[in-house]
Amino acid sequence: MSFIIPDGDSKAEYVRQKFSGIAGRYDLFNDLITQGMHRYWKRFLVAKTGIQPGGKALDICCGTGDITSLLEKKAGREGVVTGLDFSNGMLAVAAQRNAANNVSFIRGDASVLPFASESLDTVTVGYGLRNLVSIDTCLGEVYRVLKKGGRFLSLDMGKVKLPVARQLFAFYFFRIVPRIGKLIYPGENMFDYFPESSVEFPSQEKLAGMMERQGFIDVRFYNFYLGCVAIHCGEK
Numbered sequence: 658m659s660f661i662i663p664d665g666d667s668k669a670e671y672v673r674q675k676f677s678g679i680a681g682r683y684d685l686f687n688d689l690i691t692q693g694m695h696r697y698w699k700r701f702l703v704a705k706t707g708i709q710p711g712g713k714a715l716d717i718c719c720g721t722g723d724i725t726s727l728l729e730k731k732a733g734r735e736g737v738v739t740g741l742d743f744s745n746g747m748l749a750v751a752a753q754r755n756a757a758n759n760v761s762f763i764r765g766d767a768s769v770l771p772f773a774s775e776s777l778d779t780v781t782v783g784y785g786l787r788n789l790v791s792i793d794t795c796l797g798e799v800y801r802v803l804k805k806g807g808r809f810l811s812l813d814m815g816k817v818k819l820p821v822a823r824q825l826f827a828f829y830f831f832r833i834v835p836r837i838g839k840l841i842y843p844g845e846n847m848f849d850y851f852p853e854s855s856v857e858f859p860s861q862e863k864l865a866g867m868m869e870r871q872g873f874i875d876v877r878f879y880n881f882y883l884g885c886v887a888i889h890c891g892e893k
């Protein structure tokens with residue numbers, strides 16, 4: 658039987674607890690299932706933010722803080738870079754990894770951003786939107802906190818259009834990925850949640866439309882691996 662994703666608040670609580678539980682080896686899992694490619698996609702995403710030295714950046718659903726630390730490299734010592742997540746386990750790993758960096762991490766909900774309106778140059782999210790109860794609410798918040806001209810970047814799973822590739826990808830994601838996860842954390846059902854959470858996630862075109870409805874302009878997306886993975890970009 659396939660995995661049933663909990664609804665509403667139960668989904669948020671499930672996601673929060675489960676990510677805390679796998680935080681210690683989350684990066685290893687990501688390296689294994691993407692053959693290290695997530696590192697390249699994250700560098701691509703950060704390059705597209707256009708963040709300059711001294712810039713103000715927020716990485717929501719920051720997890721272990723790898724995108725956060727790439728942002729810090731661009732914003733430098735004069736910059737203000739924050740990672741936000743609601744999982745204590747993930748935040749602990751992120752803080753440890755970034756101990757020597759000029760970043761701060763805060764516990765918070767990506768749907769209620771604790772930042773003043775028009776205060777940030779860029780907001781990023783890696784594999785985060787898929788886990789939210791309401792993507793629209795989060796996009797509205799991101800739009801609010803960005804300065805005019807500020808950019809929002811999201812990296813997440815995409816929909817593959819080519820039929821054969823779609824089947825191959827579904828086999829990999831639904832059959833192989835959970836097995837890899839369970840090798841690292843035996844018995845953990847979180848790894849069945851991963852593929853299921855991508856089923857209802859909007860297509861590249863639909864997510865672009867959702868961003869435009871919040872007011873983002875110049876919205877575009879970049880497909881990788883025939884659209885298995887996509888990076889969306891929009892400007893306020």
Ligand SMILES: C[S@@+](CC[C@H](N)C(=O)[O-])C[C@H]1O[C@@H](n2cnc3c(N)ncnc32)[C@H](O)[C@@H]1O
Pocket residue numbers: 669672673676677687717718719720721722724741742743744747765766767768782783784785788789790
């Ligand atoms: C798949 S991980 C992504 C981590 C990292 N951004 C990356 O690209 O690898 C998703 C993260 O989103 C966080 N998250 C999910 N829903 C959230 C919410 N509503 N508010 C804040 N963080 C959330 C989880 O705790 C988890 O750390």
